[in-house]
Amino acid sequence: MPDLPARPETFAVARGPGLLRHLTGLPPHQPLQTPLPQRGIHSILICHLNQSLGNALLLSPLLAELEHRYPGARVSIVTRSPVAHDLYAGFHQVETIQALPSQWLGELPRYLRSLRQLRRESYDLVIDPDPQSGTSRRMIQLFRARYALGYEGPRKAGHLTHAVTVPSDLESKGQLGVYLLRTAMGLAMEDTGPPPALRLSSAETALGRQVLDGLLAGLPQHQPGAPVLALFANATGPKQKDGSWWRRLLEVLQPALAGWTVLELIPANGVSMVADAYPGFYSQDIRKLAAVIQASTAYLSLDCGVMHLASTTAAPTFGIFTTTSAAQWGPYGPGNHVLAGYDMEPEAIARRVIDSMREAGLPV
Numbered sequence: 001m002p003d004l005p006a007r008p009e010t011f012a013v014a015r016g017p018g019l020l021r022h023l024t025g026l027p028p029h030q031p032l033q034t035p036l037p038q039r040g041i042h043s044i045l046i047c048h049l050n051q052s053l054g055n056a057l058l059l060s061p062l063l064a065e066l067e068h069r070y071p072g073a074r075v076s077i078v079t080r081s082p083v084a085h086d087l088y089a090g091f092h093q094v095e096t097i098q099a100l101p102s103q104w105l106g107e108l109p110r111y112l113r114s115l116r117q118l119r120r121e122s123y124d125l126v127i128d129p130d131p132q133s134g135t136s137r138r139m140i141q142l143f144r145a146r147y148a149l150g151y152e153g154p155r156k157a158g159h160l161t162h163a164v165t166v167p168s169d170l171e172s173k174g175q176l177g178v179y180l181l182r183t184a185m186g187l188a189m190e191d192t193g194p195p196p197a198l199r200l201s202s203a204e205t206a207l208g209r210q211v212l213d214g215l216l217a218g219l220p221q222h223q224p225g226a227p228v229l230a231l232f233a234n235a236t237g238p239k240q241k242d243g244s245w246w247r248r249l250l251e252v253l254q255p256a257l258a259g260w261t262v263l264e265l266i267p268a269n270g271v272s273m274v275a276d277a278y279p280g281f282y283s284q285d286i287r288k289l290a291a292v293i294q295a296s297t298a299y300l301s302l303d304c305g306v307m308h309l310a311s312t313t314a315a316p317t318f319g320i321f322t323t324t325s326a327a328q329w330g331p332y333g334p335g336n337h338v339l340a341g342y343d344m345e346p347e348a349i350a351r352r353v354i355d356s357m358r359e360a361g362l363p364v
Contacts, residue, residue, distance in 0.1 A: 028141075029148045029159040035186035036147060036162060041070045041124045045143055047136040048129060051080035051102050053286075053305030054329065055173070056087050057196050057312065062129055062177030063091045064194035069181065078118060078139065086286045090199025119143060128156075129177040131166045149184050151176075171327040195333025198290050198312040208291025211281075215263065219279055222261045227297035227363060229257060230315065232265040233273035235304040238323050245346050246274050252350035256357075256364040263296065265289065265306065298362055300353065303329055311336045316360050318353060335360075 044066060048059050056079065066075060076096040077084065088094045098114040119142060126143050128136045128150035137156045140148055148160045156163075162184040170179055170189070178193030200208075216222045233246050254262075266272060266282035283289050286309065293299050294313035301307045302320045310317040311331035319331050322341045330338035337356050341349040357364045 029145075029161050031159070031163065032147075032161045036125070036149065036181075036184045038069070038185065041147075042073050043076075043121065043123045043125075044070065044073050045076045045078065045118065045121075045123045045126045045140075045145070046129065047078050047126065047139045049078070049080050049100070049133060049136045049139070050130065051082065053081070053083065053087075054308040056081035056084060057198070057305070057308045058174040059129065059177065060087070060091070060196045060198070060312070061174045061194045062127075062181065063088065063094065064197060065178045065181055067091065067093055068194075069185065073124075076118065076121075076123075078114070083286050087198065089287070090197070090201070115142060125149060127180070129180055131176060149180065151180060171325065172330070172332065173328055174332065192332055195336070196308060196312050196331075198287070198309065200287065200291055200294060200313070204287055204291045205294060207288065208293075208295040211288070212263075212292050212295040215279060215281060216261060219261065223259070227260045228295075229260050229262045230265055230293050230296040230299045230310070231262055231274075231278065232267070232299070232301035232304065232306045232310075234267035234306075235302040239302055239304065241302065241322075241346075243274060249346035249350045249353075250274070250277075252347045253353055256354045259363070260297070265293070298357065298360075307331060316357075316362065318356060320349060320353070322349075 050056060063075065066073065073093060074095045075093045077088065077094060078098045078100060080100050080102050081087065082099060084097050084099050088097065098118055100111055100114055122144040124145065125147045126140045126145040128140050130136050131151040131153055132155060134155035137150060137158050141158050147162060149162045150156065150160050151166050152163045153166060164180050164183045167179060170176065174196050175193055179189045182189055212228065234240065262278040264272060264274060264278045264280045266280045268284060270282060272280055281292055290309050290313055293310045293315050296315050298316045298318065299310040300318045302322065303324050307317065307319045308331065311333065316335045316337065317331055318337045318339055320339045320341050321330065326338045326340055337360065339349065339352050339356055341352065354364055
């Protein structure tokens with residue numbers, strides 16, 4: 001994601017973050033040779049300025065890891081995600097979320113108010129979990145903290161108490177935040193760490209089942225108890241495929257789904273991507289959408305934010321990758337499946353979907 005411009009009163013930050021700490025009256029962080037302590041961390045601030053749904057969800061493994069390592073701490077987050085409150089509602093440690101406007105110039109007073117509110121506190125630990133963003137690194141220089149943690153990199157000017165080298169053998173965006181914390185604590189990355197999570201409540205799960213049952217009850221072709229495929233046929237930028245691509249894929253996939261009901265999840269613009277060939281579900285409530293996916297038998301889409309949302313549910317998730325790096329963005333954890341479709345025709349990808357669904361034990 002592109003970086004936010006520097007604040008107007010601190011444009012020199014781009015040339016020297018030390019000046020920002022001078023302007024705010026804060027001394028620069030001094031590098032430490034000792035690991036982060038396992039005790040004494042009670043107040044944590046995370047600067048994560050990505051605004052896409054997928055990026056925001058991929059912060060959740062770090063939140064789960066903090067919950068495990070510092071179970072008594074409170075966590076604050078500064079973000080640009082407009083749905084951050086919905087995404088992190090299941091994490092009890094997250095007490096404060098400051099969602100900065102994506103276009104700061106038109107909302108400068110709100111932008112500055114949010115930062116002032118965060119600066120009223122002192123933190124035991126501030127974290128910049130992004131290996132690339134220069135803005136998040138500059139921003140953590142604003143806050144009073146005993147420890148400052150982040151990755152080293154060419155765009156990462158500014159002092160940290162704990163700077164970690166980006167690993168050459170780990171690309172997963174969701175796992176990098178966990179690796180960062182464990183490395184700073186002197187711990188090894190012996191597993192993938194916690195997977196992305198939304199943590200739907202039992203009431204939300206029950207509502208998703210109720211909504212899905214209501215959608216299917218009036219369909220003459222749906223048999224009670226029949227499996228349901230939640231299909232999301234949208235994506236952004238070069239990842240998006242047009243209706244003809246999806247028709248070709250579904251013509252091959254459909255015979256394997258005999259007895260299934262396909263439910264299209266309608267994108268935010270409210271327009272079906274497959275010409276309303278299937279019954280649709282439309283909601284801009286992120287948690288309700290996730291609950292309906294969880295009530296489904298399986299989920300299928302290209303790499304997109306809704307795929308990351310589906311990967312946090314109990315429904316087996318099948319994500320098709322045709323342009324972006326599956327190593328970086330692929331869903332992981334139980335029930336999640338990456339389908340590499342680079343340079344493949346949609347018919348061949350459909351056959352790969354069928355094979356993967358069979359391997360997962362689904363009735364195709």
